[in-house]
Amino acid sequence: MRTLTVLVLFWLIALPVSGTAQDRHVCSSNGSELQQLRIYEINRSNKDAFHRRFRDHALRIMKRHGFNIVDMWESDTGEKVEFVYLLTWPDKSTMDSRWREFLADQEWIEIKRQTAAESGELVREANGQPLVRVSYSPACSEG
Incomplete structure (x- = not known):
């Protein structure tokens, strides 16, 4: 959890404090855009295989x-060892439907099968929020 907090804080600090109206629209509370933080605990012994696959x-x-x-x-x-990435989505419905499509993608299913056969388990745990x-947020201020 400490790693997650540090990464989120880093990301927020790294964002520009001021920006165009388009940049600031994400500061409204209407939920029209969201980010998704994904954290994968990866096996140290085959992290290179994980990174190649990703x-x-x-x-x-x-x-x-x-x-x-x-x-x-x-x-x-x-x-x-954790692999962390941040995505942006227009809304939760889009996020959910695109994840379903990705996870059902036959090419992805076959790649996961092949890499597991070659390298073993690449991901110990995956979380997304x-x-x-x-x-x-400081990213919403006019500067």
Whole structure:
């Protein structure tokens, strides 16, 4: 949880404090746009295989399904290795339907099967949570 908090804080600080009206529309409370934080605990012993699969296959297939990835990080606390990425979605309904499409994609299913056969389990745990910016976020201020 500490890693998650640090990454979210870093992301919020790294955003510009002021911006165009288009940038600030996400600060409304109508829920019309959201971000999704994805955290995968990956196996240290085969993290290179995980990164190859994500870089060479998942990104391409996600793009085909309309995923918009904002940024990606790796966190190694010594106890565990996590792959963290942030997506942006127009709304929760779109997020949910595109994830369903991606997970049912036959090419992705086959790639996961092949990489598991070659390298074993690549992901120990995967979590995703939607993030809706609050109106008093520093990213919403006029500067």
